[in-house]
Amino acid sequence: MASPESKKYDHKAIEAKWQKHWQEKGIYKTEDNSQKPKQFILDMFPYPSGEGLHVGHPRGYIATDVYSRKKRMEGFNVLHPMGWDAFGLPAENFAIKNKVHPSVAVNRNIARFKEQLSIIGPDYDWSREINTTDPAFYKWTQWVFLQLYKKGLAYESNEPVNWCPTDKTVLANEDVEPDGTCERCGTKVEKRPMRQWVLKITDYADRLLADLDKLPKWPEGVKEAQRHWIGRKEGIVISHAVENKDIVLDTFSAYPAWLFADTYIVIAPEHPLVEKLVAGTEYEKDVLSFAEEVKGTSEIERGAANKEKKGVFTGSYAIDPINKNSKMPIWVANFAMMGFGTGIIRCSSHDIRDYQFAQKYNIPLKEVVDRIDETQPIDAHLNQGVLKDSGIFSGQEITDELITKMVEHFISEGYGKKSKNYRIKDWVFSRQRYWGEPIPIIHCEKCEVVPVPEKDLPVLLPEVENYEPTGTGESPLASIDSWVNTTCPTCGGSAKRETNTMPQWAGSSWYYLRYIDPKNDQALIDVKKEKEWMPVDVYVGGDHATRHLIYARFWHKFLFDIGAVSTEEPFPRLEFLGFILAEDGRKMSKRWGNIVNPDDVVRQFGADAFRLYEMFIGPFESTVPWNTNGLVGTYRLIEKVWNLSQKEFSTKENTLLHKAIKKVSEDIENFKFNTAVSSLMIFVNEAQKEGIAKEDYKILLKILAPFAPHITEELWSSLGESESIHLSSWPKYDESKIIDETITIGVQVNGKLRGELTVAKDTPKEILEEMAKAIPKIQEYINNKKINKIIVVPGRIVNIVVEG
């Protein structure tokens, strides 16, 4: 462009101008009833905290923005929405402190987040913005709960939960520090049984596990974490009669080959059979006081692996059907957990923990595989060795076949049955807090539990004077008589509303569907629209490998089962992003005073340089430290592109252009944004030296546009284009222009590089061999030596293998 006087690049003016323009023209609006193919590109939506964003947060948002802009240019109808996961404890704490409604803080935080996001120029269609705390949204969260209830997948139970005596509230496991104290006040957390609503996620455990294999585009690490979280283990349950008592003890064993070694039994202190075992015996007092002591400690504290193993003998013996009805002493011990297996363990010398416990209390032991190390028995987890003292199996080596045979034998003898155990437990789905979705249930004296009729949804969260927890274990909602007291929808009699609310994870378990059909008041989602948009094409986020991604998969499968959605998995492609650390290598945190604010960076370098740097900083999935200095590099790139427009265009064809198109296209597709940016740099450096033709410059602007939407739009329009560059078409590369006419290949002797050859691209093998041998330096190395062979890899290398 031959501009009479050169203009300076003013990022502030340019960015403000185009951001306003895009919003006014609505160029990013998702089309209704489009003929184009769809792309649903989704970010894990944020919790709008009071702290605002730091430079680590936008990394994922910029990535989806780059991706969706490219997809739009490629001719897709793009759905790239944003919303807010706004229920949760911080807003409630703010309300308690300041005596204002949590929505006040939430709305302020959302405004702040939106402002911070907007200055980096995202292509969100804000007309589809969602907010989990909006009654029009949580109406459908409550609706899903009702469907779960109808199918028997939501039930009441008296789960022991984490209770903080100072804050007088229930805490989620994630609110408890590893040392068993409350993260807010440092008080030791207790376990208390309390009425809770629970979702039967265990009914879906097998499908959640098996269907991970249908997700090839998920990172292996995330799938592995989910497999562990579900923690399915197969084994055998053995039933034991208790001597002189009408009690049967069931134990779960995952290593059936070692069952002959077991000599004693341990039962969890909170197991309901403990009292029955010791009732009226001389052991009763000791056992019960020990059980009380253990029950007083939280699960997390008890779970600490270094916790001392303690136990008390119950005075009873179990009859072991496997070892000729020998007697196994029954102990109560702190290392047996109700949450695993049956809460009762068959113990043996072949487990380090069981072995040490037996040594401490002088319980007789037996070994079924000879020791190798004299100091300790073989560990059963190895599952190898030759059995002894194992009845008819003595003398046999432990193999998969033998294990199968042994299990069949135990079952046919009637000792027990095959069984599965899961680490995942049913999902405790109620919180005694204010700021969450009310659980849509009514408790009637006559009809007992009655679901709120769907026509009465949403059950609105009422205004309340005091957000302080009540101390009774009920949510602050319980103190609002006018809300709590209602009539039973079934019999019309007096009834009370459920005052528990849902956990933070509820809204995020289905929110993505709401973007498709954000205004629907008649159904969770319109069936036709759902079919049009689902599944999500790319889901991008980090930090939620297990909980959110398992809960959402669970709800989605349930919605599939009731016909609300057409796909079994919501997110077939997951791109997991790495964190950005502070410049000092630590996590960005108020505590360390090392937070870098994106607003400041954008003010100094502009949104385009910021976006480019966030993509250039390192591989998308890697955790990398921030370095504000690095912005200089991407700022220079932009400036070079700007300056190209201030000079005369050349008429020459640029040799690297088509390579750049190919590289940028493929790298964006594969989320390799860092190398996409570097190939843009390589091309711009060349263009700066060699000059660039106007048409090539326009192509450069197009492939840079997803990364730097503002400056490219400005330059595009200054070239006389009237339509937005972001609605232009993505360039295609010409394969013939990617192949170099002459190439330089390395010449090795015995694998060591000794020279190079610059030749025409299709030079035949034989000629390459001759040319390589003719290089004077190569001759020094092959002189007087026998050439064993010459390896020629076309376009790559010539390797001459000589003797000696």
Add this chain to the structure above:
RNA sequence: GCCCGAGUGAUGGAAUGGUAGACAUAGGGGACUUAAAAUCCCCAGGCAGUAAUGCCGUGCGAGUUCGAGUCUCGCCUCGGGCACCA
């Protein structure tokens, strides 16, 4: 303890089994400038050498291969997840 990742210049990083260090930052030198900034050009893995060049070099040790940052086995370190798991 178990399960995933990852270890490459001063730094972030690049590299379908085929010329290791692309690209970028910081650094050194130079041009321009009254000067500085900005910009542009050049240098830059280590050791030896004036140089040509040689040797070494992708956490450590073996192996496969004509050839290994890349594949295999055994370790070490760091990051993340799970953990009295029966």
